[in-house]
Amino acid sequence: MFYIHQHSCISPQQTFPVSRIDELSDAVDKKLQVIEPSYEQIPPGMLRRMGKAVRIGVGAALPILKGLPAPDGIILGTANAGKEDCVKFLNQIIEYNEGMLTPLNFVQGTPNAIASQVGILTKNHGYNITHMHLGLAFEHVLTDADMQITENPSGLFLIGAVDDISVYNYYFEDKGGWYKKETVTGKQLYDSGTDGSVAGEAAAMFMVNGNRTGAAAKLIAINSLHHTDAEVMKKYLQQFIINHLPHGEKIDLLLSGENGDNRLRVFYDAAEEITGRETAIARFKHMSGEFPTATAMGLWLCCRFLQGDEIPGHMIKYSKPEKGLRNILIYNNYKGIQHSFILVAIP
Amino acid sequence: MDTATLKLQLKQQIVEFLNLLNVKPEDIKDDEPLFGEGLGLDSIDSIELIVLLNREYGIVIEDPKEGRKILVNVNTMVDYIEKHRTK
Amino acid sequence: MNRIVVTGIGVISAMGDSVAENRASLILGKCGISLLDMFPSKFSGSLPVAEVKKNNTALQEKLNAFEPGVTRTSLLALHAFEEAVANSGLSNNQLSDFNTALVSGNTVGGMCLTDEMYEDAKKETTGSEYIASYDYASVNMYLQQRYRLNGNINTINTACSSSANAIMYGARLIKSGRAQRAIVGGADSLAKFTINGFNALHILSPEICTPFDINRKGLNLGEGAAFLVLEKESDCPGKKIYATLSGYANTNDAYHASSLSDEGIGPFKAMQQALQSANLSASDIDFINAHGTGTENNDLVEGTAMLQLFKTVPPFASTKANTGHTLGAAGAIEAVYSILNLHHQELYPGINFKEPIPATGLVPVKTYQQKGLEHIMSNSFGFGGNCSTLIFSKP
Numbered sequence: 001m002f003y004i005h006q007h008s009c010i011s012p013q014q015t016f017p018v019s020r021i022d023e024l025s026d027a028v029d030k031k032l033q034v035i036e037p038s039y040e041q042i043p044p045g046m047l048r049r050m051g052k053a054v055r056i057g058v059g060a061a062l063p064i065l066k067g068l069p070a071p072d073g074i075i076l077g078t079a080n081a082g083k084e085d086c087v088k089f090l091n092q093i094i095e096y097n098e099g100m101l102t103p104l105n106f107v108q109g110t111p112n113a114i115a116s117q118v119g120i121l122t123k124n125h126g127y128n129i130t131h132m133h134l135g136l137a138f139e140h141v142l143t144d145a146d147m148q149i150t151e152n153p154s155g156l157f158l159i160g161a162v163d164d165i166s167v168y169n170y171y172f173e174d175k176g177g178w179y180k181k182e183t184v185t186g187k188q189l190y191d192s193g194t195d196g197s198v199a200g201e202a203a204a205m206f207m208v209n210g211n212r213t214g215a216a217a218k219l220i221a222i223n224s225l226h227h228t229d230a231e232v233m234k235k236y237l238q239q240f241i242i243n244h245l246p247h248g249e250k251i252d253l254l255l256s257g258e259n260g261d262n263r264l265r266v267f268y269d270a271a272e273e274i275t276g277r278e279t280a281i282a283r284f285k286h287m288s289g290e291f292p293t294a295t296a297m298g299l300w301l302c303c304r305f306l307q308g309d310e311i312p313g314h315m316i317k318y319s320k321p322e323k324g325l326r327n328i329l330i331y332n333n334y335k336g337i338q339h340s341f342i343l344v345a346i347p
Numbered sequence: 348m349d350t351a352t353l354k355l356q357l358k359q360q361i362v363e364f365l366n367l368l369n370v371k372p373e374d375i376k377d378d379e380p381l382f383g384e385g386l387g388l389d390s391i392d393s394i395e396l397i398v399l400l401n402r403e404y405g406i407v408i409e410d411p412k413e414g415r416k417i418l419v420n421v422n423t424m425v426d427y428i429e430k431h432r433t434k
Numbered sequence: 435m436n437r438i439v440v441t442g443i444g445v446i447s448a449m450g451d452s453v454a455e456n457r458a459s460l461i462l463g464k465c466g467i468s469l470l471d472m473f474p475s476k477f478s479g480s481l482p483v484a485e486v487k488k489n490n491t492a493l494q495e496k497l498n499a500f501e502p503g504v505t506r507t508s509l510l511a512l513h514a515f516e517e518a519v520a521n522s523g524l525s526n527n528q529l530s531d532f533n534t535a536l537v538s539g540n541t542v543g544g545m546c547l548t549d550e551m552y553e554d555a556k557k558e559t560t561g562s563e564y565i566a567s568y569d570y571a572s573v574n575m576y577l578q579q580r581y582r583l584n585g586n587i588n589t590i591n592t593a594c595s596s597s598a599n600a601i602m603y604g605a606r607l608i609k610s611g612r613a614q615r616a617i618v619g620g621a622d623s624l625a626k627f628t629i630n631g632f633n634a635l636h637i638l639s640p641e642i643c644t645p646f647d648i649n650r651k652g653l654n655l656g657e658g659a660a661f662l663v664l665e666k667e668s669d670c671p672g673k674k675i676y677a678t679l680s681g682y683a684n685t686n687d688a689y690h691a692s693s694l695s696d697e698g699i700g701p702f703k704a705m706q707q708a709l710q711s712a713n714l715s716a717s718d719i720d721f722i723n724a725h726g727t728g729t730e731n732n733d734l735v736e737g738t739a740m741l742q743l744f745k746t747v748p749p750f751a752s753t754k755a756n757t758g759h760t761l762g763a764a765g766a767i768e769a770v771y772s773i774l775n776l777h778h779q780e781l782y783p784g785i786n787f788k789e790p791i792p793a794t795g796l797v798p799v800k801t802y803q804q805k806g807l808e809h810i811m812s813n814s815f816g817f818g819g820n821c822s823t824l825i826f827s828k829p
Contacts, residue, residue, distance in 0.1 A: 107692045107817065116818025119688045128819070130590070133571050226587055
């Protein structure tokens with residue numbers, strides 16, 4: 001359990017530097033791409049070398065570090081960061097037949113580049129790690145932060161996740177059958193009845209510690225599971241809720257990772273079944289698109305709502321939560337095998 | 348190609364190759380240090396510039412340390428290019 | 435006592451296909467480095483590398499691993515994973531227990547398939563069987579599916595210190611009650627991708643690498659995998675215990691994307707904080723398995739940091755002179771070697787060294803020695819300034 005204080009999110013929606021998520025930006029060419037800000041805080045000498053993932057990651061991290069004591073660690077998650085540079089380097093290898101190659105793509109292609117660039121820019125010598133376990137990369141960021149704060153109760157940590165759409169990872173995912181063949185817009189995503197989703201990307205960053213004062217939200221629990229059987233997942237989720245809401249409190253809102261992929265419907269239906277009719281349901285993948293660390297943007301949205309922002313109508317699937325939202329469960333499924341359960345509440 | 352034209356071409360190539368944001372080729376002075384003060388390039392840039400010399404002028408520099416003697420400023424680079432270019 | 439102990443180890447490298455073979459090679463001071471010949475490349479026959487001399491077909495047959503899309507990195511991982519699991523005596527039920535975690539790191543993943551990935555990255559192709567294998571997580575996803583693992587599973591990347599961090603993360607999962615046992619380690623296979631990357635940075639040695647030597651010319655790449663089974667001491671009465679994982683630290687040098695600061699702030703802090711976490715003082719360390727890549731930058735900086743931390747620098751050596759730099763696997767392979775040092779109370783001869791770096795004057799262990807060893811430190815540093823140190827102790 002820990003508290004989330006400052007937070008930021010660069011996403012395909014109007015989320016940075018101020019949030020105006022009631023206005024929905026739609027996918028273009030089956031991709032929801034981030035609205036990039038100008039990066040005044042990144043020195044041009046470093047910006048020139050950054051690929052999109054590093055840029056949006058560092059760009060989202062620096063503003064929330066400003067004015068705070070140096071964090072005790074930087075804990076980031078990503079599945080795709082660096083792939084663009086990796087493939088560019090690969091292209092160099094083939095095109096120049098393993099001849100004289102420029103090393104920059106190779107150096108920038110290492111996925112720990114975002115956490116390390118933030119470390120270099122802020123001269124941070126603390127704990128520095130990048131979790132990369134696909135659809136659970138951000139879940140391990142939360143788990144790691146949870147353990148860090150238990151080990152060091154006065155610790156302050158920058159945590160977050162970044163994934164980007166590069167030309168190449170789009171092709172990999174598309175060929176793997178994870179994007180829709182047809183064009184869908186906005187909430188049509190959920191009703192298409194076909195396989196696949198739309199591509200997305202975002203960077204979300206949070207300052208977290210063990211101090212309740214002034215917090216935006218409380219991360220009550222995080223858990224993850226690998227399984228392809230919805231029945232197993234259902235039992236797991238049920239137990240998760242019993243463990244962390246022991247007095248039978250209801251869940252006010254289920255933030256569902258539903259992404260319009262027909263193959264995953266069974267899991268999201270199962271989550272709705274467990275939370276029941278008393279729990280309102282909202283969805284966000286029509287805003288973020290699908291990518292492995294989408295739950296980081298999901299958590300950012302939760303922080304906004306728990307701080308009193310209204311949930312926009314386009315997100316509501318079932319019932320609107322009454323005023324005084326107290327807690328939110330995020331359930332997300334990645335590719336039918338990786339399950340994420342995040343319980344977050346008012347501080 | 349005369350030396351003045353080569354200098355401008357090289358500056359354009361440096362800006363493009365290293366993706367130097369906010370730097371205009373004509374702003375780079377001929378004797379401005381490329382590393383440290385001046386343009387503030389680093390060891391990775393020096394290797395990138397060695398590759399630039401290879402791809403654009405057919406110059407092969409095997410030892411990056413030798414490179415540092417050539418990559419002092421635009422003057423020293425142009426001087427070396429004029430003597431050693433193979434294309 | 436809730437100490438974290440090592441109850442199983444597995445390793446495959448250019449030094450051999452098993453823990454026993456690796457140890458035998460270490461005792462003999464064998465060098466696993468030879469000219470590249472396991473895959474076609476411009477560097478075939480000319481670049482020294484440390485290969486596992488088994489091609490993919492041989493590995494597949496030995497492991498009965500014919501799943502579509504399986505990569506060399508996953509095969510090497512599977513090889514070491516199976517040895518560690520068998521060594522610890524874990525049953526299939528224990529493997530699929532919700533309390534069994536798997537944490538590993540790599541830096542190449544499926545990108546060992548450089549040419550296939552190049553084709554799959556084109557718009558016009560339809561996608562090969564490897565389309566889902568290029569990801570770093572593909573190694574753990576493969577192990578997860580093969581063994582129906584149900585516990586916490588994580589893939590970590592901190593470049594060349596990845597598997598040291600995987601070991602640390604697994605230990606923390608156990609300490610925090612999120613796992614009862616953790617199978618932790620790393621794997622990487624040789625690839626055109628990394629060979630050309632390190633070549634572009636001009637840090638590959640054209641000759642066999644000579645860590646900590648004045649005339650060192652860079653590193654040799656290697657390949658391999660290693661896994662450790664970590665458990666709580668109180669959970670394994672009567673079980674064979676190889677070592678305790680008594681301390682660890684992860685710090686950042688915060689200096690440059692691909693080289694270490696002259697002062698070695700990151701390496702110094704990693705070693706210092708690992709000592710603190712183990713409740714040990716510098717003089718307690720009996721041996722350091724150094725990162726020692728053989729590059730001009732690393733060995734000078736690592737030596738400088740060691741001199742700063744230790745009044746008298748303890749015996750040390752770099753086994754990268756034997757195994758090459760196995761990148762994401764290095765932390766785990768060197769952890770296994772450190773555990774062997776402790777378990778057999780022996781130091782292995784450091785090889786390829788002639789003359790010390792004048793600025794440090796440090797000379798690695800050169801001969802085989804049997805001696806009492808209590809605490810061993812293992813260093814792993816990576817691009818992005820990611821520095822990690824593990825300390826293993828005699829149980």
